[in-house]
Amino acid sequence: MRKNSIPGRRTNAYFFLAPAAIILLVVMLVPIFNSMRLSFFEWSLRSMAQKPKFIGLRNYVELFESENFLSSVRVTIIFSLSVVSIELLLGTVFALLLEGDFPGMRIFRTLYVLPIMVAPVVVGIMWRFMYHPTYGKINFFLSKLGIAPVGWLSDPNMALTSVIIADVWQWFPFVFLLVLAGLQGVPKDIMEASRVDGANYMQSLIHIKLPYIASVLALTAILRMIDSFRSLVVIYNMTGGGPGVSTEVLSLHMYKTAFTSQRLGLASAVSVLLLMIILFFAMFLIVRSIRKEGK
Amino acid sequence: MRVQTRKHANLGVKYLFISLATVVILFPIYEMITTSLKLPVDAFAIPPIWFFVPTLVNYKAVFFDANFFRFFTNSVIVAVTSTVASVGLGALGAYPLARWKFGGKKTMIVGVLLLRMIPEAILAVPVFVLFNAYGASVNGRLALILVYTAINLPFNIWVIRTFIMDLPFELEESAIIDGCSDFSVFTKIVLPLIGPGLSVAGIFTFRMAWNEFILSLVLTDRFTRTLPVAVSLFLTDTGTEWGKITAIATIIAVPAFVFTFGAAKSLIMGLTAGAVKG
Numbered sequence: 001m002r003k004n005s006i007p008g009r010r011t012n013a014y015f016f017l018a019p020a021a022i023i024l025l026v027v028m029l030v031p032i033f034n035s036m037r038l039s040f041f042e043w044s045l046r047s048m049a050q051k052p053k054f055i056g057l058r059n060y061v062e063l064f065e066s067e068n069f070l071s072s073v074r075v076t077i078i079f080s081l082s083v084v085s086i087e088l089l090l091g092t093v094f095a096l097l098l099e100g101d102f103p104g105m106r107i108f109r110t111l112y113v114l115p116i117m118v119a120p121v122v123v124g125i126m127w128r129f130m131y132h133p134t135y136g137k138i139n140f141f142l143s144k145l146g147i148a149p150v151g152w153l154s155d156p157n158m159a160l161t162s163v164i165i166a167d168v169w170q171w172f173p174f175v176f177l178l179v180l181a182g183l184q185g186v187p188k189d190i191m192e193a194s195r196v197d198g199a200n201y202m203q204s205l206i207h208i209k210l211p212y213i214a215s216v217l218a219l220t221a222i223l224r225m226i227d228s229f230r231s232l233v234v235i236y237n238m239t240g241g242g243p244g245v246s247t248e249v250l251s252l253h254m255y256k257t258a259f260t261s262q263r264l265g266l267a268s269a270v271s272v273l274l275l276m277i278i279l280f281f282a283m284f285l286i287v288r289s290i291r292k293e294g295k
Numbered sequence: 296m297r298v299q300t301r302k303h304a305n306l307g308v309k310y311l312f313i314s315l316a317t318v319v320i321l322f323p324i325y326e327m328i329t330t331s332l333k334l335p336v337d338a339f340a341i342p343p344i345w346f347f348v349p350t351l352v353n354y355k356a357v358f359f360d361a362n363f364f365r366f367f368t369n370s371v372i373v374a375v376t377s378t379v380a381s382v383g384l385g386a387l388g389a390y391p392l393a394r395w396k397f398g399g400k401k402t403m404i405v406g407v408l409l410l411r412m413i414p415e416a417i418l419a420v421p422v423f424v425l426f427n428a429y430g431a432s433v434n435g436r437l438a439l440i441l442v443y444t445a446i447n448l449p450f451n452i453w454v455i456r457t458f459i460m461d462l463p464f465e466l467e468e469s470a471i472i473d474g475c476s477d478f479s480v481f482t483k484i485v486l487p488l489i490g491p492g493l494s495v496a497g498i499f500t501f502r503m504a505w506n507e508f509i510l511s512l513v514l515t516d517r518f519t520r521t522l523p524v525a526v527s528l529f530l531t532d533t534g535t536e537w538g539k540i541t542a543i544a545t546i547i548a549v550p551a552f553v554f555t556f557g558a559a560k561s562l563i564m565g566l567t568a569g570a571v572k573g
Binding site: 023031113226 | 409427531
């Protein structure tokens with residue numbers, strides 16, 4: 001037995017945990033299970049007083065035949081893979097450049113936290129203003145470089161890229177912080193030994209540092225993957241999913257199905273699918289935590 | 296000697312690179328704040344006016360608007376109440392999970408980890424149904440407080456638990472021998488020692504509750520609305536009043552600035568926690 005745990009069972013534990021458990025049950029678990037049930041029903045927001053009508057798997061069939069839904073799946077895949085890979089690359093490069101203590105390091109590290117802390121609504125608004133076709137600063141800077149104005153949010157071929165840029169701006173600092181913390185775990189004596197053996201920077205990077213931070217990178221990738229499904233708010237406020245459906249990610253599609261098309265049953269089916277995707281990624285993290293718990 | 300100069304050159308390149316990156320990172324925020332301090336004519340000027348006399352007209356207009364004041368109050372009430380509730384209940388739940396043995400402990404820990412992963416967006420439809428269907432319409436503010444308390448509980452339980460596990464057990468042990476009840480050991484001995492853990496939990500809960508948008512959008516009406524929803528609707532309604540919009544956005548971002556510069560350590564701890572330490 002571990003030294004710092006009280007011997008014997010404690011029934012008091014249930015009293016301590018009861019308030020948290022009850023609130024989680026009532027506000028999260030029960031609604032989620034109810035939503036799974038609703039995904040087999042036809043139910044309109046306009047006539048919520050009426051009982052939901054059971055329709056079996058028809059919501060799911062409809063989704064996989066719907067062009068809009070499939071398009072939002074495509075947009076989500078492009079969006080998530082792009083932001084995760086760009087953020088991982090940028091964050092790692094930054095961490096490698098900024099590792100070690102040098103004067104001013106603290107201040108920079110603090111400043112880089114700022115984007116993460118800013119509300120998604122505010123991020124959406126800021127970038128919408130920056131991207132503005134006439135008085136946005138980005139097109140202004142481009143014109144100084146002799147580049148023709150870009151329809152950042154109005155051009156269907158450009159909008160998704162613009163949204164990706166905003167997400168990378170907000171979240172690559174997160175990867176940077178995690179990788180930096182991971183790099184601090186690389187033993188100094190091993191780095192020293194490799195230098196004595198005449199390894200150059202690239203060699204010690206590839207053979208020592210990267211293997212050391214591989215698990216942090218994998219973990220960060222999963223965390224960002226799960227979080228990228230949260231980007232709905234930034235996108236909602238930047239483009240509303242448009243032009244057309246060019247930036248409509250899955251979570252935004254779900255929101256619109258529920259509150260614009262007013263089909264709660266169908267929207268529940270989308271949220272069940274979204275939940276399954278997230279749980280798939282979350283399993284990796286949970287298995288890892290349980291393993292650590294066992295130690 | 297040669298090594299020395301190369302080192303200096305490297306450092307120079309490093310600083311140049313970092314400074315450029317910092318400008319890029321801070322520019323959108325700078326742009327938001329300066330726009331909120333400009334007169335409309337200056338805000339839309341092309342070429343941009345970089346040097347201007349700051350004005351508070353936008354902030355005055357915003358603060359003298361009765362609606363804005365109500366939304367601001369709603370935001371404060373919701374964020375403060377759910378932070379207190381979520382951190383308090385989180386600490387209470389974290390204690391037995393850190394210290395005692397009891398049936399179902401493993402299940403609960405896994406449950407906490409699992410619930411931590413669920414994003415707000417997933418909850419939008421389920422929670423809307425919970426509070427609006429079946430004829431039982433709950434006040435939007437209360438609904439938000441309940442939902443924000445719940446969403447943050449898993450993280451709070453988890454992070455506070457790691458802080459409790461790091462405490463030496465001797466103090467609690469001697470209190471138990473002195474005949475203290477479990478609850479007074481928790482409140483009198485454990486709580487005062489886990490201040491840093493409570494502040495990490497508090498900052499992250501407040502940040503979420505203050506910033507949250509999508510659940511507030513579906514759960515509140517024009518009386519119970521919070522600031523993020525208010526500014527978003529303002530954006531779609533007017534679309535051109537950038538001075539006022541950026542002023543509200545800046546007000547929403549104030550806690551983010553305060554936390555970043557006032558509690559950077561707690562922030563970095565909270566952000567890197569799960570990933571690096573486990």
